[in-house]
Amino acid sequence: MTTIERAPAGSLVQQFEYGLDAPICLTWELTYACNLECAHCLSSSGRRDPRELTTEQCEAVIDELQRMQVFYVNIGGGEPTIRPDFWHLLEYAVDHQVGVKFSTNGVRINPDRARFLASTDYVDVQISLDGATAEVNDYIRGPGSYDTALTALQNLKDAGFRDAKISVVCTRQNVGQLDEFKALADRFGATLRLTRLRPSGRGADVWDELHLLPEQQRELYDWLLAHGEDVLTGDSFFHLAAFGQALPGLNLCGAGRVVCLIDPVGDVYACPFAIHDEFLAGNLLDEGGFQRVWRESELFTDLRSPQTGGACAKCQFFDSCRGGCMAAKFFTGLPLDGPDPECVQGYGQSALAGDRTVPSSSQNHSKANPTRNQPVMLKLLTRRPVSACAESPLAGYDPAREQESR
Amino acid sequence: MDPLLGEPWTLSPSVALRPERFGALAYHFGNRKLTFLKRPELVAVVRALGDQPDIRSALDAAGVPASQHAAYAAALRGLAASDMIRPRRESA
Numbered sequence: 387m388t389t390i391e392r393a394p395a396g397s398l399v400q401q402f403e404y405g406l407d408a409p410i411c412l413t414w415e416l417t418y419a420c421n422l423e424c425a426h427c428l429s430s431s432g433r434r435d436p437r438e439l440t441t442e443q444c445e446a447v448i449d450e451l452q453r454m455q456v457f458y459v460n461i462g463g464g465e466p467t468i469r470p471d472f473w474h475l476l477e478y479a480v481d482h483q484v485g486v487k488f489s490t491n492g493v494r495i496n497p498d499r500a501r502f503l504a505s506t507d508y509v510d511v512q513i514s515l516d517g518a519t520a521e522v523n524d525y526i527r528g529p530g531s532y533d534t535a536l537t538a539l540q541n542l543k544d545a546g547f548r549d550a551k552i553s554v555v556c557t558r559q560n561v562g563q564l565d566e567f568k569a570l571a572d573r574f575g576a577t578l579r580l581t582r583l584r585p586s587g588r589g590a591d592v593w594d595e596l597h598l599l600p601e602q603q604r605e606l607y608d609w610l611l612a613h614g615e616d617v618l619t620g621d622s623f624f625h626l627a628a629f630g631q632a633l634p635g636l637n638l639c640g641a642g643r644v645v646c647l648i649d650p651v652g653d654v655y656a657c658p659f660a661i662h663d664e665f666l667a668g669n670l671l672d673e674g675g676f677q678r679v680w681r682e683s684e685l686f687t688d689l690r691s692p693q694t695g696g697a698c699a700k701c702q703f704f705d706s707c708r709g710g711c712m713a714a715k716f717f718t719g720l721p722l723d724g725p726d727p728e729c730v731q732g733y734g735q736s737a738l739a740g741d742r743t744v745p746s747s748s749q750n751h752s753k754a755n756p757t758r759n760q761p762v763m764l765k766l767l768t769r770r771p772v773s774a775c776a777e778s779p780l781a782g783y784d785p786a787r788e789q790e791s792r
Numbered sequence: 793m794d795p796l797l798g799e800p801w802t803l804s805p806s807v808a809l810r811p812e813r814f815g816a817l818a819y820h821f822g823n824r825k826l827t828f829l830k831r832p833e834l835v836a837v838v839r840a841l842g843d844q845p846d847i848r849s850a851l852d853a854a855g856v857p858a859s860q861h862a863a864y865a866a867a868l869r870g871l872a873a874s875d876m877i878r879p880r881r882e883s884a
Binding site (some may be wrong): 398401404406407408410455457458483485507508510 | 808810811812813814817819821822824826828830
């Protein structure tokens with residue numbers, strides 16, 4: 387094992403780069419099962435994995451997080467609230483000094499649950515919404531999902547739950563709605579949280595169509611600077627710091643250093659956006675548990691060693707953006723020591739235009755057959771139109787081909 | 793002389809400290825604020841507050857030289873602003 391020489395002092399950011407004894411920001415996806423089939427799902431969720439951790443195993447994880455003094459976890463999925471033991475695990479965590487923030491599409495936040503949530507301390511609720519209007523939201527999250535989210539927010543407000551979060555993945559279609567999102571959050575006494583669209587999971591399939599255009603990145607950056615600490619970002623947009631001024635937050639990639647992800651089967655990945663064998667550090671069911679994976683795994687040790695900036699090191703903005711997001715590079719087939727695909731200085735675009743191979747996914751829990759909740763990112767014409775001047779009603783009809791495609 | 797130094801203070805009951813190489817993380821379960829205590833000496837001071845009659849004694853107990861008391865008083869004010877530490881009311 388490599389031992390990293392640690393400077394006793396040094397800036398906090400340097401200390402973070404060496405890694406902490408326990409993560410600050412731990413995401414735990416409780417299930418791959420989901421009622422929705424969002425087009426950009428980071429974890430390609432849909433179906434429950436039969437190896438999903440049992441209630442007892444989840445309790446043991448919470449016990450360990452308490453011992454390691456992980457003060458809070460971000461619980462997600464899939465849709466975590468459809469696990470039958472979700473509410474039990476929530477209480478178990480809080481009773482063991484592990485605060486919970488959970489992300490939900492709102493499907494189970496009925497008036498009763500909202501009242502229960504309002505009565506607890508140490509629980510934060512984050513409702514996912516990717517459009518300030520149903521039209522924009524349902525386009526990628528599926529029909530009815532806007533109404534579900536708004537009903538949940540209303541139930542929370544009516545129950546007296548304070549300061550829910552509205553979590554928005556910024557896309558080409560919704561980035562023009564930032565003021566409307568803010569107004570919506572204000573209407574529900576909630577806080578707006580904006581995060582970056584990553585080409586991870588099913589997000590890889592839609593990234594080209596959904597990710598921000600260069601001028602939209604600038605628009606977002608200016609909006610974030612103007613709204614400062616009132617809007618949360620989960621430190622998502624540090625690649626935008628290369629526009630000039632740093633945004634609030636740490637502005638560094640925390641993967642394996644201060645951040646990691648536990649998936650529904652207990653696999654530990656470097657960050658929530660990197661569910662791929664390449665970033666798999668170990669499984670917490672193995673000897674030594676989560677603590678051993680966090681402190682001793684080869685992958686995390688590696689991520690905490692000094693990283694080379696590669697081609698980016700020569701760029702005058704390298705100190706601001708540190709080369710951007712590892713996951714965004716990986717899933718677009720770019721080298722990890724080169725520019726981010728959305729590099730604001732334009733180096734990403736030229737890198738994307740060059741030779742690259744997009745890695746295939748290493749897990750997929752998407753539903754095998756689409757359900758009525760699947761978003762229809764409308765491409766109405768599935769067949770090439772016949773020529774406009776073909777007059778025969780059977781123009782373009784080929785009985786042999788038609789037979790084959792049945 | 794800063795009057796704060798003569799006051800009795802304590803760590804807030806909702807705050808947990810997690811030791812780290814640079815000092816400690818302080819987490820407030822009530823307001824969910826996370827703060828970094830960037831020097832081991834500051835961690836020692838914060839831990840000592842509740843057992844000492846006043847802040848000056850806590851600084852002495854942690855071995856902070858008098859020349860740095862003003863700087864530490866400023867840091868403690870910062871922690872008080874997010875309720876990491878709070879004034880101690882002596883029970884009669």
